[in-house]
Amino acid sequence: MINLINVNYWFISVPIVFLFGTPILYVSILYIATFILHLYRIRYRLPIFDKQQIINFDQHWKHWNDPVTVVSKFFTIIGRVWHDHEIINMNHIPDDGGAIIVFYHSTLPNDFHYLIAKIFLDKHRLMYTITDHSLYYVPGWSLLLKVFQLIPGTRNDCIQLLKQKHLLALSPGGLREAMFGDHNYQLVWAGRQGFAHVAREAQVPIIPVFTQNSREAFRSLPLPFRNFFRKIYDRFKIPMFIPYGGLPVKLTTIIGEPIHFPPEMSASEIADLTAKKMEQLIDRYQTRPGSILKALWQQFLTIIGRIWHDHEIINMNHIPDDGGAIIVFYHSTLPNDFHYLMAKIFLDKHRPMYTITDHALYYVPGWSLLLKVLQLIPGTRNDCIQLLKQKHLLALSPGGLREAMFGDHNYQLVWAGRQGFAHVAREAQVPIIPVFTQNSREAFRPLPLPFRNFFRKIYDRFKIPMFIPYGGLPVKLTTIIGQPIHFPPEMSASEIADLTAKKMEQLIDRYQTRPGSIRKALWQLIFYIGNIILHIHRIYNNIPYDDKNDDVDDDEHFKRWHKPVELFAKIISHIGYIWHGYNVIGLENIPAKDPAIIVFYHSTFPNDFYYLMALLFLKHKRTFFTIIERIIYRIPSWSLMLNVLRLIPGSVDDCVNIINRGNLLALSPGGLREAMFSDENYQLIWNNRHGFARIAKQTNVPIIPVFTQNSRESFRLLSIIPKWLCRLIYDRYKFPFLFIPYGGLPVKLTTFIGEPIHFTPEMTITEIAQLTAKKMEQLIEQHQTRPGSIRKALCQRFF
Known part of the structure; x- marks a missing residue:
């Protein structure tokens, strides 16, 4: 074939x-x-x-x-x-x-x-x-x-x-x-x-x-x-x-x-x-003549940097809009971080810059055209001075390939006394701008070779690059552009070089943990598989396996699991922001320290509530206990994650105990029933469930209604049997797997947190429940078009 x-x-x-x-x-x-x-x-x-x-x-x-x-x-x-x-x-x-x-x-x-x-x-x-x-x-x-x-x-x-x-x-x-x-x-x-x-x-x-x-x-x-x-x-x-x-x-x-x-x-x-x-x-x-290859390459690099490394740049305003300047950068093992910077400067400042590169790159088959288009040149000192006097940007790394090969995760400068850039800057009278990328050595590293000093001598003698890079890990990369270094005309080239090295060292000291750690860099970005990471954390820190955490103090629980919970919160928050443009209105209605009951509308898949949990943790370092259906605990290997994130199938007494300890408690009176049988009309299906009202009355804490706009447009359910039959089966056997969820559309999600509902001691449980339902209905009426429309929700996301 x-x-x-x-x-x-x-x-x-x-x-x-x-x-x-x-x-x-x-x-x-x-x-x-x-x-x-x-x-x-x-x-x-x-x-x-x-x-x-x-x-x-x-x-x-x-x-x-x-x-x-x-x-x-x-x-x-x-x-x-x-x-x-x-x-x-x-x-x-x-x-x-x-x-x-x-x-x-x-x-x-x-x-x-x-x-x-x-x-x-x-x-x-x-x-x-x-x-x-x-x-x-x-x-x-x-x-x-x-x-x-x-x-x-x-x-x-x-x-x-x-x-x-x-x-x-x-x-x-x-x-x-x-x-x-x-x-x-x-x-x-x-x-x-x-x-x-x-x-x-x-x-x-x-x-x-x-x-x-x-x-x-x-x-x-x-x-x-x-x-x-x-x-x-x-x-x-x-x-x-x-x-x-x-x-x-x-x-x-x-x-x-x-x-x-x-x-x-x-x-x-x-x-x-x-x-x-x-x-x-x-x-x-516009660069003239225009280049298709260059335009595509800049767009490609920007997208790759954004997706794979969540690349960002600090102090882009330090790059001048016009006029000459020398950009001196730390050379990582593979300078992908600098390529992202080149692309961003071209797109944001509309300025191409010349970059001094090693002659050896021009011997790589097929690279010649790309290097010329991107203006990577093996220029002489006179070439550099001429470009700067023509008011171009010029980028170079004094360490070059030597720094790429023999630098390590300690981020020491390997400039070997090179001062050529200082002579050029002094003669052209242009500022020097130091640039460093955090975690650049954690993205790629060279394979440690035996006889390191021997290979270093070979490079010094014959200029033959000998190293094997590995990695390409999706670590968080942040490029920091230092303040331009201006110097008086009488300053010598040696003094300029020393001053630049000093400023570069200060930049590295401020933004980079030394020695660099791949593990720490990955913690900033990688989406770990939940239970695997939690178990590794538990074993490494000798945390006893405790299914219920009944005897664990809340502060102790926070200390034990703070790092993995913070990681999950960052991951979930990033997903919500990137995919749904997620934001919260009324976050100040959730108390910073005092206990309260959060009552939320249960969408098909409560991803909106997870985003809220993550945001609350990252902004206020508060977690809350969430009441979930007991059947969720029967899913294999989920119990540890549920316990760590405090998703529990608690009784009324458990809930009262949680609130009395000063915690937040979140629940949905509709639960899985609301998830399955509500629809794009956003009707509450609470079926006279008043347990939350009983808890509120017993603990005398406010109830906070929470609703997420367009939550039903993100995920919807496909029924494999008639809906009335599904309801009968669920009412009888509490078996929720009668629908097939579909969607995951990037609709705009906005969570609205209503004002706390306070009630008088003489109010009955029924009255408290009815008042809460009324406030929730008002929240939905105010912020949600009924019936919900996937098309409108998508338009809200992108416009």
């Missing part, structure tokens, strides 16, 4: 299909958006309007607000997921009043479509966009163009719209710029000044807009006889180009400052000023 596979065929055809199929997919997305609009039009009998009605669109807006919102969110999700699209300086778009938005036209303007959607969602303004007549001849696009106000307007139309205080967007380059522009990002405006005449007559500001890497997302296939096709377009306006790409590069749309001009300024001067501002925007934020 394997012999029948033509490897060469697939190796060649798959990239070709992807590169030329993705533009077709993008066009298909536009047809999906059109289809959505048609569904709304048919369902609600919305009007179709002609061009004049588009110009006077306000009277039709009430009909099309909902479908435009849906399509805008659709485009925003695509931009965020595929391109990690973001917008800088959205505040430059006015909340009201007219303005002309002038944008650079990429091969396919998907970046501008994302901007249209975001402006509508954030500013609640839909802007008119001047488009080419030819788009109206594309079958099926007419409704999409009309609803989103893409019109082939005349100069008078544009002036009329601006005087009506609308936003107007256009690209002076238009299709010409899309077809004949390239990765050098030159403006192809061909002397067009119509927008300047319009702006002058309407007296509105002009706002330049540019999207970084827009030419790397889509490009046009270079055609032979380029000038010939350009003449055909100039004569007949027939667009002739073949787009390819659709690559998931990072797209960042930058909105420039509005350009205001005096009334006496001519249209030609306005056009020149706008072109100048646009060029400045491109020069500042």
Whole structure:
């Protein structure tokens, strides 16, 4: 069977299909958006309007607000997921009043479509966009163009719209710029000044807009006889180009400052000023020529660092926005941490930097192109000085490969008296910025070799790197950027080098435990399997195996299990934040020290309650006992974890005892019954359970209602037998495994903690239970749409 596979065929055809199929997919997305609009039009009998009605669109807006919102969110999700699209300086778009938005036209303007959607969602303004007549001849696009106000307007139309205080967007380059522009990002405006005449007559500001890497997302296939096709377009306006790409590069749309001009300024001067501002925007934020490989590599490194190492950077503001500087970094075994920093500086500061690397890397087969694109060079001292005088950033490690090979988990600097960087800094008169990454030696380490000093002498003599790295562990990496080191001109190179080494040592001492420990680094991040870790902890610390902890003091329990509980809390908190955007409102309603009863609504799977437990522990170092069904204790090997996390099947007397010891007690009157038989209407199924009220009355502590918005949209249940039969079986045998949970969707989860319910001593148990149920219903009514909607919950998460 394997012999029948033509490897060469697939190796060649798959990239070709992807590169030329993705533009077709993008066009298909536009047809999906059109289809959505048609569904709304048919369902609600919305009007179709002609061009004049588009110009006077306000009277039709009430009909099309909902479908435009849906399509805008659709485009925003695509931009965020595929391109990690973001917008800088959205505040430059006015909340009201007219303005002309002038944008650079990429091969396919998907970046501008994302901007249209975001402006509508954030500013609640839909802007008119001047488009080419030819788009109206594309079958099926007419409704999409009309609803989103893409019109082939005349100069008078544009002036009329601006005087009506609308936003107007256009690209002076238009299709010409899309077809004949390239990765050098030159403006192809061909002397067009119509927008300047319009702006002058309407007296509105002009706002330049540019999207970084827009030419790397889509490009046009270079055609032979380029000038010939350009003449055909100039004569007949027939667009002739073949787009390819659709690559998931990072797209960042930058909105420039509005350009205001005096009334006496001519249209030609306005056009020149706008072109100048646009060029400045491109020069500042775009590397020219653009590079697909570089854009993809920066995005890839950022994602890998975020996912695998939870990489973060402290003091990014210490990297200057312009001007030269030397970045001196500690060289770990494999400098993946520095690669993440390079990517982040490029994406956030829009500055590429040159990095001095060892000549040996250029002998690695296939690496030459990557090294050149990422500007990793084996530069001389003169090269470095020249780059700094040209106001570039320059990065280097005085230790280099020597530090990578012979440094260890003690994080000692292995600079061997190298002072070249100090000579360069002194001659170029630029600051030095020390950089260190916490736990970098725990991510990768070199295999300890015998005769270490012998191999060190070989390296010193022949510069042959001889080490075997291992690891790649998902430890937490934090890159700390120190304050820039400025020095007077009279300071010697030796003094500068010593001062830099001293500052680097201070950085390491402050942020790194020495010697470094892989175990400690992993404790910051890795998701350990619960019971295994708890048992290891128990055995290592000689903690007796105690199923019930009846004879263990609460403070003693906290001391015994503090570290693993803190680990679980961090893990669960990270999951909640990353997957559900989880947050809590009203956490101050839970007392910091006093006892209380927390009554919560039981969702299908109570992940929301686990997130609350974790957050309370991390913020206030408080744990609470949670009452659970006894059947949970029958699950094999779960008992230790349940005991450590204080999930217990307690009786009323146990609960009273827990509260009298000053603890928090959490329970759900509905329990598993509510989890199984409640639904997206969020009805309470307490079945007259008043045990919690009896406990509250007996201990005279407040009851705190807790509800999590969208908890039923995260997980739902699929019934394998009729629901009424499930209820009969559960009521009779207490057998809960009659449903199949599904979902785990990344909906937005927000836990609302109600105000404590205090009651008078003369209130009966029934009255206390009814009052609590009433307060819980009010909490649900206030914060939850009924019936719950998965679609709306997902929209809340991502917008």
